[in-house]
Amino acid sequence: MSGGFEELDTRSKTERLAELAEQAKSCSACSLSRTRTNVVFGVGNPEAPLVIIGEGPGQNEDSTGIPFVGRSGILLDECLKVCGITRKHIYICNVIRCRACQYEAGRLQNRPPTAEEAKACQPWLEQTLQIIRPLVILCLGSPSANAIIHRNFRMSQERGQWYESKYARHTMASWHPAYILRMEGEAYSNAKNDLINDIEQARKRVILARKEPPKTSLFDE
Ligand code: URA
Numbered sequence: 001m002s003g004g005f006e007e008l009d010t011r012s013k014t015e016r017l018a019e020l021a022e023q024a025k026s027c028s029a030c031s032l033s034r035t036r037t038n039v040v041f042g043v044g045n046p047e048a049p050l051v052i053i054g055e056g057p058g059q060n061e062d063s064t065g066i067p068f069v070g071r072s073g074i075l076l077d078e079c080l081k082v083c084g085i086t087r088k089h090i091y092i093c094n095v096i097r098c099r100a101c102q103y104e105a106g107r108l109q110n111r112p113p114t115a116e117e118a119k120a121c122q123p124w125l126e127q128t129l130q131i132i133r134p135l136v137i138l139c140l141g142s143p144s145a146n147a148i149i150h151r152n153f154r155m156s157q158e159r160g161q162w163y164e165s166k167y168a169r170h171t172m173a174s175w176h177p178a179y180i181l182r183m184e185g186e187a188y189s190n191a192k193n194d195l196i197n198d199i200e201q202a203r204k205r206v207i208l209a210r211k212e213p214p215k216t217s218l219f220d221e
Contacts, residue, residue: 013046030120032098038065042093062099135209141176174198
């Protein structure tokens with residue numbers, strides 16, 4: 001800061017995100033850094049008006065370094081496609097950027113992030129969102145809604161509702177694809193339709209939000 005004006009960073013969002021992703025590769029803020037294969041930073045368009053935030057990388061993501069490439073990712077891509085959206089239109093990242101897992105019945109199984117892990121990873125999420133400055137955020141699953149919307153978010157009651165968050169004027173949460181994949185029959189179809197509807201609402205919200213006057217850090221309270 002000088003004379004009340006912020007220093008202007010003239011680098012593109014792509015350059016700034018790439019630098020941040022590079023820094024994240026050596027993060028050791030929590031113990032997940034000891035077991036990860038790759039930091040799964042994020043993927044997509046740094047200029048995207050819509051950011052989707054999941055929970056955390058699973059095994060496939062850990063081994064490739066790319067978010068949502070396993071079964072959940074296939075379902076997410078399918079739902080996005082129904083709304084005419086591809087990964088080039090959006091940016092996708094997670095609450096935590098290293099895989100959280102534990103041994104169950106002799107196998108390594110994914111598990112939700114602990115509050116400490118989410119907190120340790122929060123600076124990467126915040127800086128990512130500060131660079132992208134999305135118009136709309138869609139959180140997938142409770143850990144994401146808790147980190148972005150509010151700490152006591154109840155998916156069964158608050159899914160599909162719009163909130164203003166610290167990170168975007170328009171923020172909503174929907175079912176996580178992994179949760180949908182655990183369902184069967186009508187419950188599966190209903191939850192999948194909810195996710196498709198919520199993505200479509202997010203797409204329409206981007207169109208509306210583009211017509212709103214922009215907030216700038218210099219001249220707005
Ligand atoms: N689930 C998530 O929340 N994120 C991923 O990247 C993959 C699965």
